[in-house]
Amino acid sequence: MGTVDRALHNRGRVNPDVAQRIQKIAKELNYKPNSIAKSLYNRNKKFKITVILHIESRNPYFDDVSKGIEKCQQELSDFGVTIETKSCPDFDAAEQLKLINQAIQEETSAIAIVPINHPTIKTKINELHQSGFPVILLSNIIDQCDFLSFVGCNYKLSGEITAGLLNMVHSGAGKLLLFSPSFHMMGHTLRAQGLKQQLAEHYTAISLQKTCELTGDNIKDYQITMKSLEKYPDTDLIVCPGAYSHGNLQALEEAGFFKKAKVICYDYSNSIRKYIENRDITATIVQNPQDQGYIAVKLLFEHLTGNHLIPIQKYNYIPTKIYFYENLCDLN
Amino acid sequence: MGTVDRALHNRGRVNPDVAQRIQKIAKELNYKPNSIAKSLYNRNKKFKITVILHIESRNPYFDDVSKGIEKCQQELSDFGVTIETKSCPDFDAAEQLKLINQAIQEETSAIAIVPINHPTIKTKINELHQSGFPVILLSNIIDQCDFLSFVGCNYKLSGEITAGLLNMVHSGAGKLLLFSPSFHMMGHTLRAQGLKQQLAEHYTAISLQKTCELTGDNIKDYQITMKSLEKYPDTDLIVCPGAYSHGNLQALEEAGFFKKAKVICYDYSNSIRKYIENRDITATIVQNPQDQGYIAVKLLFEHLTGNHLIPIQKYNYIPTKIYFYENLCDLN
């Protein structure tokens, strides 16, 4: 009945006395609205969720994120929700801004975005968030920026986990070389910090000889890596970006450090699988990109429909997993 | 329209010509039935799922299984599904059989059971399965018994993972002592096999000195452990049941083997957490009991409603996770 519904959801146009009486009875009967029926009705609303990426070139990490998004899309299709993914030229902030504006113009209901770290993007996201429009940051977090939720990796913790893993596998001199992807991305900075801090606090037998920042360019990364390995020939522990930098891996291989050192890396791809199967890489720490894509979209859907059992969290950290020779088959 | 529905689902009472025409058009339009609407309708059917445990005393493992079941129960309440959990005195097959019969009499729609390894239970499950009644085995698998699905750990793989982990952490002599819970449970036999086989094939630097079967009785386990440790004083690697046997852990502690050896165990409880935080235990391999409970019930629901996107698998192995000092916080 219309009145009951209006009373329960404080939609107004109800006599206050009646409203109170209804609410009391609802509580007594422990009434919970049925989310299935609500969903069926919600099809009328034609919700639309837009996912905005920061690159258009492909990489194993974001291919997995996309898989998660598609999985959620399938699950949500019965709910009448549309999901659209847009890409801009790699790290082109002006183009990403255009995509945001375009989505708004097309009357999207919510946005999940891998934000490019640029003032115009920050300003735009802040603007949207303050106007009450739901924005979720996906995989990449940027500072001076407010939003509904972040879905991604806890990078600092990921660094600490790396330290713990190094401690588990290390048996020799404990001379470590850290290769990190560009510190331009905040997450990589946090991860390196977490690693260093945990080593200093708990594992003083391991000494970090040097931190080398890579570029993403295979040839440059190869050269940077080669130079460092020459300078620190006694290295017996290596942490590297894994799936992110093939130039780095190639240098490690050619310089013979897959034999001389224990290598721990991040992320996953078919080539990483081969390195692990070949016993070149001891273990990789993966941040479950597929779950990230899935959960970002799912959270926006739940936000739009008000269907979340648990209130939506600001920081949704997806737990990492550790893969090595024996449990590779658990990866799908 | 009735005819359309009957034609699409081959429910009969439709002119074959008309049925074919309808099916052709449906394919052209790429028609997919809406699962939300179907669910709403399904409330009429009042599905009832019964979960039958094998013990009534509490333990951390099955407390987690129960948590997963409750989580699923909450999620399914809107679908009008009832879930009931029944327990028998610990490992009392006659009583468990009674519970099964009682559930059937109460017209339950499906059963998830932690089966006691006893002929009467096997016979009963076979009988039910052959008559088309949906039965899922939960956590424990037994042989000579057929069923809809098994949901639980891949024990052999779990043993192999243990071997890989031992290889990662071992640096000394590699003298291993394996403490296993009762081999009366098939899973424990498989796990020990997986471990031994993987060591023999890949990690010959580690030598398994002895396999000690524990009983579940704390005092006996304490004595068995003490005796073995005295006999193999050079042991520097230990695999043990963890949350399952406190007598075993106490003996390891008192005999000083938390210092002398690296210890890897299984499962998780608050006391295991403390051992890890205290650096006594290096790592624990957990089989995610909560997921097992959740998925068992969820699969039965999907089987009953025919809502599964992917056809139901016979063996649903829940991936294990590895926890150590740094990633304990990822546990919930």
Add this chain to the structure above:
DNA sequence: CTGAAAGCGCTTACAG
């Protein structure tokens, strides 16, 4: 301010 009606998409009992 109130409540009967219509609709979300599916299924079955029922009248023809």
Add this chain to the structure above:
DNA sequence: CTGAAAGCGCTTACAG
């Protein structure tokens, strides 16, 4: 064999 009707539980537009 066929198809209009009623119902799953919710919400809103609309007539009073």
